[in-house]
Amino acid sequence: MxxxxxxxxxxxxxxxxxxxxxxxxxxxxxxxxxxxxxxxxxxxxxxxxxxxxxxxxxxxxxxxxxxxxxxxxxxxxxxxxxxxxxxxxxxxxxxxxxxxxxxxxxxxxxxxxxxxxxxxxxxxxxxRLGAGRGRSPILYLTIGSGIGGALIIDGRIYRGAGRGAAEIGHLRVPPSDLAPAGAEWPELEKVASGWGIGAVARDLARTLDAEGRRWGVQDESGGDPASITAVDVADAARRDDPNALRVLGQAHDAMAHALCEAVALIAPARIILGGGVSLMGEDLWFAPIRSRVDAGAFAPFRGSFDIVAAELGxxxxxxxxxxxxxxxxxxxx
Missing domain, CATH: 3.30.420.40 (ATPase, nucleotide binding domain)
Structure with missing residues (x-):
């Protein structure tokens, strides 16, 4: 044509x-x-x-x-x-x-x-083309095997001093009650990425084994704790498995902490969450994160931004x- x-x-x-x-x-x-x-x-x-x-x-x-x-x-x-x-x-x-x-x-x-x-x-x-049309600044996160971030201002990539910016996956977040006592603050992607959620779940399964208890997710994923993935956790959470909900709750807490810090620093008009982990959907991912961010965000900025799903696949x-x-x-x- x-x-x-x-x-x-x-x-x-x-x-x-x-x-x-x-x-x-x-x-x-x-x-x-x-x-x-x-x-x-x-x-x-x-x-x-x-x-x-x-x-x-x-x-x-x-x-x-x-x-x-x-x-x-x-x-x-x-x-x-x-x-x-x-x-x-x-x-x-x-x-x-x-x-x-x-x-x-x-x-x-x-x-x-x-x-x-x-x-x-x-x-x-x-x-420009998806969930952020007509908004600025945009904070975008892709949450997959790791966590990447982007800050887009007036339709342009913000790169800080030249080597990149908005590396939100490397922000430190508070350790959860699943972490060992005295644990250092982990990076966000260590607990809220697909790999991180799986790793936390595998550690929990090993702990339960050592205590003489068995987590059903372990058996459904082949019997070896090392085989548990974030997909297994999400599937179990949909069945209201309490341990799966604990693991996801840690990810929600960590994500909300990082987003609250980002809101205070850059005051985005819209936060867009993409990547494979976000495909968990509204009930398991977006709603719990929104409620935590709404409660914890810098008070004067509440209501000035929203959190939505990516659109472009x-x-x-x-x-x-x-x-x-x-x-x-x-x-x-």
Whole structure:
């Protein structure tokens, strides 16, 4: 279909998932490719997959070399956005100090490349296209295996002194009654991410075993405490299992503590919660967190913000990466 908009590509590079979206429209995709990453193949394996993905999109849409004018990238790890270099990945080897923007320019002939952390890119997408439309500032959290955050002000990623900002998953939160006496304050993602919820549940199962008691969740997940996941906890909580509710209650408390601190510091107009853990839904996730934040937030700011679910689903980072590419195109005119 004829269009005066140039072609752009949005890329999500995660620890297990690669996505490429092709578009020449203000919103949406003309084509979308998903690939499973093989961490053992390292960064070079992912780069080869990106080249294959570009070729497949080009063939499908009849693109010629040079037709793609801009690429935006949401990368699963810290980046130097100014230089377009990845600082490291915590899942895949080979990304330390890698000149990713330069690679896109040299290997794929794309002149305009913008590289940001994937949580920032997802937050950008939600602020412009999803649950944050018309609001500012937006505080976005993606709660999955870890917890990432983004602060979006007037539709722009806030990056502090240049290395990122809104790393809410690394805020310290008070230890719960499930923690050993005298325990240090853990980071938020240690207790409220999917991995963290599973880890707390596994520790509880081992404690109950040592006391001669058995937690049914352990048996339902194969009998070994090491096999318990956050999904098992959520399933048990829906059946009103008291231990599962205790584990989730710790996550709710920790999340609310961190959000109250964030509200006091940045006074967001809207807080958006995304990621796999948020798929627990209203009763198990959003309502308990809202009630705790409502009770604990800085009193003068109560009523000035709300907490809502993300809207853009598993393609959120690709949407945001395309927004980065479109920004680069606008700036180049």
């Amino acid at each position: 004829p269009s005066h908009h140039p072609w752009a590509v949005g890329v999500e590079i995660g620890g297990t998932k690669l996505q490429l979206g092709l578009s020449r429209h203000p919103e949406g995709f003309d084509g979308l490719i998903r690939r499973t990453i093989v961490p053992a193949d390292g960064a070079r394996g992912i780069l080869a997959q990106i080249e294959d993905g570009f070729a497949a999109l080009g063939e499908e849409h009849g693109l010629r070399p040079g037709d793609v004018r801009a690429v935006g990238v949401g990368f699963g790890g810290p980046v130097d956005a100014e230089s377009g270099r990845t600082e490291t990945s915590f899942q895949v080897e080979g990304w330390t100090g890698f000149p990713l923007a330069g690679w896109f320019r040299e290997a794929l002939g794309v002149p305009l490349v913008s590289v940001h952390n994937d949580a920032d890119v997802a937050g950008l997408a939600e602020s 598993e393609a959120v980072v690709v949407h945001g990466a395309l927004e980065l590419a479109r920004d680069a195109l606008k700036a180049s005119r």
